[in-house]
Amino acid sequence: MSCTFLPGPAVLKYLRFHLKRIQSQFPESEMDNYASFIGEALEKTRCRECVPSWEEIQVLMGRQEMLCTVHYPGPGSCQLHISSHTTANEVVRRMLEKLGLxxxxxxxxxxxxxxxxxxxxxxxxxxxxxxxxxxxxxxKEPDSDSQWRLCFKLYCLLDADAISVDSIEYFFLFEQCHEMVVRGQLPACEEDLQTLAALRLQSVIGDFSTHSPCPPLDELFPGHMVEARLLMPPCAPPALLPATQPPVQGCPQRFPGGLLGGTLWNHTATAAHKQKVEQNLRLRSRLKEEAAAIMSTIVECWKGLAGYSRRDSMTAYLTIARQWSGFGCTLYEVDFYISSTGSFSQKLWLGVAATCVSLYRQGEAEALESFPYGQICSYGVSDSNTFKITAGDRDLLFETTKLTEIMQLMNAYFSAIRRQRGRGDDVVSITEGTAIEVGFHHLPPTPTPTLLELPSHPV
Incomplete structure (x- = not known):
């Protein structure tokens, strides 16, 4: 268990001495192998987040390695051997080698x-x-929607033009772009989205056939666009007479007002509930009709793509997607945004890309504001749910639940830019700022700043 629990300094000093002594006394023996294994484990051991599983303990006792399945965009996956101290960076490096990337x-x-x-x-x-x-x-959650997996994906899209159309990287780009489309994170008109859905079918299935199994609409087309076609809002329920309404003139009031209020209210509540159920059924029916109409349009477009190869379909798909100026950025939902100049907005997208950070209204293609990395002096988490960027003389505050993800991705882009600049590549230069506030990631003049932990890609 030396892989899991690191001994204290006093014990560690003696343990290392003991292991060396064993190796010198019993060279090329079983004892030597055990001592070598423990010595290597001690060099990599640090605190664990979880108690090791029974499978891991059994593997350790047998001095074997565990099998880890790593998926990648599309249906593919790889199986890698890992130990108790294998890190995400190591797995990424092995995946890069395995996939030729x-x-x-x-x-x-x-x-x-x-x-x-x-x-x-x-x-x-x-x-x-x-x-x-x-x-x-x-x-805890055995249903299929809650099944977790590790996936290897593109993280920082620094140069989409350099990706060969025949490479697996191009396929990754296509698959991840389609994920954005289905999530509703690619601003495009309905006609373009239907064309993208048809191109997706052509790339995955091939030419249209009545015998071809067609995936559900939610795997091809953003669901919010189907709902947007329901232009007529649900009808408001008619006003109901209150239980204490005075009796009509000429009709004697047989009971004191309010005596039957509870009974009448129960009847009213039942009627309102029934009406709501009927409205929901009508809404579902209309949603099905709209979905069927959209699917019919997509299939007709698909029929017109007969003869397109998989490569042609993927290229046409990405050509349409790249018409958006923000193509390649990662979008994060922002609950509200406020600037030191007085700007204030709610429900936005914060797009983090290779050259800049941009703000979009959800569903709109044009950026409200864009901040090139050369203008950003500092960025960081200011409290439990607020992210702050200082660009020039402006302070920008974003309330979001994606603080860690935004920070990691910005760190990764800055790190990648510095690496490429070190190789002499023609990349974006960064105008360096001055560190003013404590707790933020600032961009100092010369040395590379201390980054927060980067996501799992080699640095």
């Missing part, structure tokens, strides 16, 4: 992912901890 100008990361959620994994995170956490979560 070591020469890519873009960076990659591991992501924790389920059907509804994903997050980049920190580079120094121990993979065994992640697998143990997945195992615990799956035991």
């Amino acid at each position: 070591k020469e890519s100008r873009n960076t990659f990361s591991l992501f924790e992912q389920n059907a509804h959620w994903e997050r980049a994994v920190g580079g120094s995170t121990i993979i065994a901890d992640i697998l143990t956490r997945f195992e615990n979560l799956s035991a």
Whole structure:
């Protein structure tokens, strides 16, 4: 268990001495192998987030390695051997070698992912901890939507033009772009979105056939666009007479006002509930009709793509997607934004890209504001849910639940820019600022600043 629990300094000093003595006394023996294994483990051991699983303990006792499945965009996956101290950075490096992506100008990361959620994994995170956490979560939530997995994906898109159309990296770009489309994070008109859906079908299935299994609409088209077609809002329920309304003139009031109020209210509540159920049924029916109409349009467009190869379909898809000026950025929801100049907005997207940080109204293609990295003096977390960027003489505050993710991605872009600049590549230069506030990531004049933990890509 030396992989999991690091001894104190006094014990550690004696243990290392003892291991060296054993290796010198019993060279090339079973004892030597054990001592060598423990010595290597001690060099990498640090505190664990989770108690090791039974599978990990069994593997350790047998001096074997665990198998870890790493998925990547599309249906593919790789199986890698890992130990109790294998980090996310090590897995990413091995995936880059396995998939032939070591020469890519873009960076990659591991992501924790389920059907509804994903997050980049920190580079120094121990993979065994992640697998143990997945195992615990799956035991609590056994349904298929809650199944967790590790996924290897593009993280910083620094140079989309340099990606060869015949490479697996181009396929990654296509798949991740489609994920954005389905999530509603690619601002485009309905006609373009229908064309993208048809191109997706052509790339995945090929030419249209009545025998081809067609995926559901929510795997091809953003759901909010279907809802947007329901132009007529639900009808408001008619006003109901209050229980204490005076009797009509000429009709004697047989009971004191309010005596039957409870009974009448129950009847009213039942009627209102019934009306709401009927409205929901009508709404669902209309949603199905609209979805069927959209799917019919997509299929007609798909029929017109007969003869397109997979490569042609992917290229046409990405050509349409790249018409958006923010293509390649990662969008994060921002609850509200306020600037020191007085600007204030709610429900925005914060787009973090290779050259700048931009603000978008959700669903709109044009950026409200854009801040090139050369103008950013500092950025960081100011409190539990507020992210702050200082650009020139302006302070920008964003309230969001994605603080860590935004910070990690900005760190990764700045780090990648510095690496490429060090190689003499023609990349964005950074105008350096002065460190003023404590607790923020500032851009000092010469040395590389101390970064927060980067996501899992080699630095």
